[in-house]
Amino acid sequence: MLAESRRLSTLLGLLFGLAGMGSSSAAIALPLMGADFGISVGTAIWTISLYTLMLAVTTAVYGRVSDLVGVRIPLMVGIGLMTGGALVAAFAPTYSVLLVARLLQGAGAAAVPTLGVAVLSARYAGPVRGLALGRLAATAAAVSCMGPLVGGIVEHAFGWRAVMALPILGALVLPLIxxxxxGEGTGASLDVLGAVLVAATAAGLVLLVQSPSTGLVVAxxxxxxxxxxxxxxxxxxxxxxxxxxPVSVVRNPAVVRSAIAASAIPASWFALLIGVPAxxxxxxxxxxxxxxxxxxxxxxxxxVPRFAGPLIDRIGPAAxxxxxxxxxxxxxLLASLGAQLVSAPLLGFVVAVVTVIFGIGQPxxxxxxxxxxxxxxxxVALGVATLFFLVGGSVGSAVVGGLGEVVGLPLSLAALAVVPLLGLFVLAPQLRTTRVPG
Incomplete structure (x- = not known):
């Protein structure tokens, strides 16, 4: 079982990473893309913003659908939309078509983080599950970290359109998993109206978070x-x-507190993936x-998986x-200092530290x-948690992109350092009521 979990979690992590690469590698292509379509880089950023919006908004939808019909169909649909959207984006004749393609791509990519975690959570238990979840997060982080390098190389060799096509590689992973x-679920019907209302409200939250870098109308x-x-x-x-x-999910304090607290982790991750290159x-x-x-x-x-899973088992998820x-x-705070000094070694070190933090916090x-x-x-509980997780990423990118233009990157990174401490405050009641395993 251990060998099987290693293979499955690595493949799911690769899918997760490709979904993340839809942002990290695409950001490299913005200047050439803007030049081709005759638009500014600021306008071209909407290809990233809309992708992130759909990625966050539809996570809970995939999670609930998987409760009802199992994981197989929604994951197949998600990967189909992700790869199809990437293909359309690569050949988009106009900027409008490109934006629609990125919406589809983001809506499909949202299936991967929620359903990948759901597969491992349902299939394994105990230490094996902890190792599998840690390996998924670590593989995803590794692939995402490679996004700027891969995007830069591909753009240099084949142009920005080839960068947009990179998520097509996700289709090659599906047969392997x-x-x-x-394909089994509860068999209940989907509450379509509820799904629409949740998606619209989630879209409002994400747009509000992104508004510092996208403008008053978006706000x-x-x-x-x-x-x-x-x-x-x-x-x-x-x-x-x-x-x-379900009310049982919304009123579950462990779900709500853990999701809010953990959202600070991708806030730091996305802030550095944007801030360090800038x-x-x-x-x-x-x-x-x-x-x-x-x-x-x-x-x-x-x-990271070598110690993340055992650490979570030993001290408990909340701790x-x-x-x-x-x-x-x-x-x-260290990144703020590195940005002030323009110290590449310090910035590279901080990104490595946050990579470890991501590899612990997400599983x-x-x-x-x-x-x-x-x-x-x-x-659906994992979908809601993933929604908060991705909103945290939007907070990080919005603070660096919006506040950073006003006060500078060093001060914006220092201000963002307060967010994780707020998350710790929210989690405090959970820490007091949770008994450490072992």
């Missing part, structure tokens, strides 16, 4: 969706407590050189999340949520 995917749309969407979701939950968003490119570095700086982080990520949030805060969140809910709602 097909037999491990279950107003986000506020509108949240003001009308949140009460509508609450109404729907009262009408159908076992519908799309600092070094401004100093004259080429994108591929920045990618080389991140290669050691990818190598470090591959060793592991707490440790990761403290580490994220310290890392952001700890999955373990905390998976242990806290019944298997009938595990998919």
């Amino acid at each position: 097909w037999r491990a995917l279950t 107003l749309v986000g506020v509108f969706l949240m003001v009308f969407g949140a009460p509508a979701v609450a109404w729907r939950m009262r009408r159908r407590p076992h519908g799309f968003l 600092v070094l490119v401004a100093e004259g570095w080429e994108p591929w050189q920045v990618g080389l700086l991140l290669v050691p982080s990818a190598a470090v990520a591959l060793f 592991a999340i707490a440790a990761a949030t403290v580490g994220a805060s310290v890392a952001l 700890a969140l999955s373990a905390a949520v998976g242990d806290a809910v019944h298997e009938d709602v595990r998919g």
